[in-house]
Amino acid sequence: MKRLCHALAPLMLMAATPALAADADATAGLYQTHCASCHGEARLGGVGPALLPGNLSRLKPAAAVEVITHSRAASQMPAFDDVLDAEQIKSLAEWIYRPPDTEPRFGEAEILASHTVMHPDGSLPDKPRFDADPLNLFIVVETGDHHASVLDGDTFERIHRFETRYALHGGPKYTPDGRYVFFGSRDGWITKFDLYNLEVVAEVRAGINMRNIAVSADGRYVMAANYLPHSLVLFDAHNLDMMKTYPVKNAAGESSRVSAVYAAPPRGSFIAALKDIKEVWEIPWPLPTESVVSTGHMQTPLAPSRDPALESFKVRRIGVPDYLDDFFFDPGYEHVIGASRGGQGGMVVNLDSGEKVADLPLEGMPHLGSGITWEHEGRRVMALPHLGRAEVSIIDMQSWELIKTLETDGPGFFMRSHANSPYAWVDVFFGPHRDRVHVIDKQSLEIVKTLTPEPGKTAAHVEFDRDGKKLLLSLWEDDGAVIVYDGDTLEELERIPMSKPSGKYNVWNKTRYEEGTSH
Template sequence: MFFVLLLSPWGTSAQDAGRETDKQPPRLEVPACTASDNRTTGLATTDLVLAVRDAGRELLLLDGSTLAVLGRCQLPHALEGTPVRSPQGRYVYAAAAGGWVLRLDLQHFGQALGTRTGLALSGLVLSADGRWLLAGHAQPHSLVLLDAQLNVVRSYRTSALTGGADSAVSGVWLAQARRSFVVAFDTLPELWELSYDPAAEPIHDGLVHDYRMGEAIATAGFLGVRRTPLSQPLRVVLTDAPLRHLLAIAAPGPPGQDARSGTELEIINLDIRRRITTRTLTGYPMAGAGVVFTSGTRPWLALPTGPEGRVVLIETRGWTLHPETLVALRGVDAVRSHPATPQLWLHATEATPSDTLVLVDKDDWRVIATLREPDRRWLPVSFAAGGRQAVLATQTEIRLLDTRTLRELRRVALAQVEVVFALDGPAPDALQK
C-alpha cells in the first residue's frame, strides 16, 4: 500500500472567528480499501456493519443482512468516535487520531480522502443534507466547517463575542429539524448554534427582546454563530429528540467531592436561548450515556447517573422526574434504543456475575430479557435495518437479533473486534436526489 500526501499551508485561519479561507490544511488521498470479491462498486446502497480492529486502524465492512465480509479498509489514522454515512449512502465520514477527518467512498471502492483540521478532534458531525461537516477541536481551540469534499469552507475562533481567551470544544451535535449544528465548550460559558439553512433568520447578538424592537445590529444567519449565554461553562449530557432543549451540568468538582448531595441539571431552550428550569439529581449523570424514547404517547429521557448506576427517568413535556429508577441494577453505564425498537437496552458493566445487558419494555418498564456472556464483555449495541435488528457483539463474534422477537438471525465468529457500528443504506427518496 502506498500513500499520496498532498500538503498545503495550515496557518492561523482557524483562530479567526467566522472567517472564510482559501488556505487549505494538509490533505491525503490513499487507496485504503479492498473488496473481498474484487468488486470496485456496489456498496453505496448496501446496509453495512462496520467492525473496528487493530486499535482503530482496520475497518471490516460486513453485509448488514448476512454479516458476510464485503471488504476491509486499512486506515492511515486510527478511528475516533462514531462514523456517519452520507444521506445518499456513498460516503462514510469519520474522525481520526491527530485531528484528521476521513472520507471513504463506497461507490468507487478503495479510495480514502482525508483533511487534517486540527491536532485533536472533540467531535465531528454531518449535516442532514450531506453538504456540510463541522469539526470541533480540543487543540487548537477552533471549529472548522468543511464541504462534502473535505475542503475547508470557514473556521471559527471559539471565544466570546467581546474576545478574550478561547476555549476547547467539548461537543458538537446535529439538530436535523432545525437544519443547524449545536456546539458546547469546555471553558466558554456559551452554547452556539450554526445554521446551514440558506434562509436562516439574521442573528441579533444581545437580548432576545432587543432585536424585536429593532435595536440590535444583525449579522447573516446562514453559517453564522447564534449564541446562548450561560452562567457558567456546562457539559451537555443529553438532548431531546428535536434538539430544542439541551440538558447540561456543571463540570465535576475535585476528586473526593460527594456527588450524592445532588447535581443540578439545567434544561436550556435554544429557541429563546436561555435556561428554562433545573432539576436536582442524585449522582452525576454521564454525558452521552442516556437516550430519548417514547412511552405510550409521552416523550421521556433515560439517564444513567454515576457509579451507583441508577437510571433516572424524565418526562420532557413538563421536565418531571419519575420517582422510581428504571431497574435496580448496579453499574449501568449506558442506555441505548431506537425509535423503532420496543426495548431500552441497559448495559451494566459492573453487574455480577458478569457483564450484563438488561432489556426493558418501553411501555410498561418491565424487564423482558437479561443477556450475559460468561467471561466476555458486550460491546456497545447498535441498531440496523431501521431499528428492526440489533447488532450485538463481543470481542470474538457478532450477532444480529430481531428486536421484536429477540430471535437470533445471524452469528459470525470474528476475532479482536473493538467496536461495531451499523450504517443503514440510503432511504429510497435519498437515492433520487
C-alpha cells in the same frame, strides 16, 4: 532503525506520572532518534499518532512502557527491548506525558498542508460495487487493530474491511444518501470514505486533539470540534477543502476546549458544546431550497423557525448558567439537555430564547450523548445511563420530571433502541459486571432480561438494523466479536469474530435519525 510507531493511542483518563530520574535533554534526544520520524519532531503525530498528554489520555503509563518494550500486536510498532535499556524506556514513557515547553501550533497553514484528495468528488462510479442494500449497511469500528468492517445488514456478511486512523472517536457520520461516510480520529484526522466504491477519497487533519465531527443534514459541510487547539473547523464535504476556522473564545477573550459538535437538522445548524466557558454555540449552514429532513419517527421541516437574519456560518452565542460539555436534544431540536461531567445535575435550555427551562436531578454523571427517547403512555420520555452510578434515569420530556430510576448491575455507557422494537438495551460497561447487558421493556419501564453473552468479557453498544428486527452487540475485546440477536425473541443468532469492535453504525438509522439511536 526502529521507530516508535502507531501504537500509543489513547485508552483511559489518567494523571501525569511522577518525573523519573533521567535527564530531560537526554530523553528528548532519545525521542528525536527513535520516535520523531513517525510521531513528528514536535510530537504532533505523522505516520503515528500525536504523543501529547491530551492525546494519551486513554493510555496508562504502565501500558506505554509495555508497548515500547514489547511492541503491540496488529500494529507497526516494533519492540525496543533490544535497542533501549529499561531506564531509557521508562524515561521515554514518562516524558511523552509531560506538556511540551511551547504549546503546539496547528492553524490554517497546517490544515491546508495536511489535505489530500485521492479521488475528487464525482470521479468514481455512482453505483455500489456490491448487491447489498446500501441503506442497511453497518460500519463496525474495530479498535483492536484500527480497522473498520462493512457488514451487509440483511445477511451480516462482511463486504469489506479496511485500515482506519488511530483512535476513532464520536462515531462515523454519513451523507443523507448513505454513500459517503466520514470518520474522525482523536489525532484530528477526518477521512472521507466512499461506501459505494469502498475507497478512501479524501483526508485532512483538523487539529491535534479532536473530539468529534458533524455533517450537515444536506451533506454539504463537515465541522470538527477540537480540544487542541481550542477551535471549530468548517470544511466543504465534497473534497474536504477547509472553509473556515473558529477560535473558540468568549467576549472576555477566555478560550475553551470544544467538547463536541452536533448537527441539528430541523434548525439547519451545527451546535457546539464548550467545556471551559458558559456558552453554547450555534452555527447555521445555508439552507437548501427543499427543506424537509426525515428524523425516523417524523418528517421535520428543516429550520422552520430560523430567523431569516441569521447569517450562514456566523456564530450565535447562547449564554448558559453552567458549563455544559455533554448534550442531548429533543426530537425537534428546540431544547438542549446539557450537563457538565464534573457537575451535580443537568439542565434544559430553550435554543431559541437561550433560557433555562428546567433543572434535572442527574447527579450520576449522565451520559447524555447516549440518551434515547420513545413514546410512553402518550408522552415522550428520554432515558440515559450514568457513568458514575448503577442506574438508568427516565424523564418525561413535557414536564421534565424524573419518572423512574432503574437500578442496574453497574454504571453504563451506551443505550440503544429502535422505533419498531419494544425494548431498550443498556450495557454495564464499568465495574465487575461489564459482561452483562440489560433489556428494558419500554412500556413497563422494567428490566425484563439480563444477558451475559460471554462471562468475563465486556458486552457493549447495541445497534439495530434498519427495520428494528435484528441487532448487533459487541464483545469489546481484542479477540472479540459482533453478536447478532433477534430483536423480538432476544435469541443469539450468530457471532462474527472481530478485533475489539466498539461502535456499530447502521446507515438507515443514522441518516434517518431513527428513534432509539444516538445522533
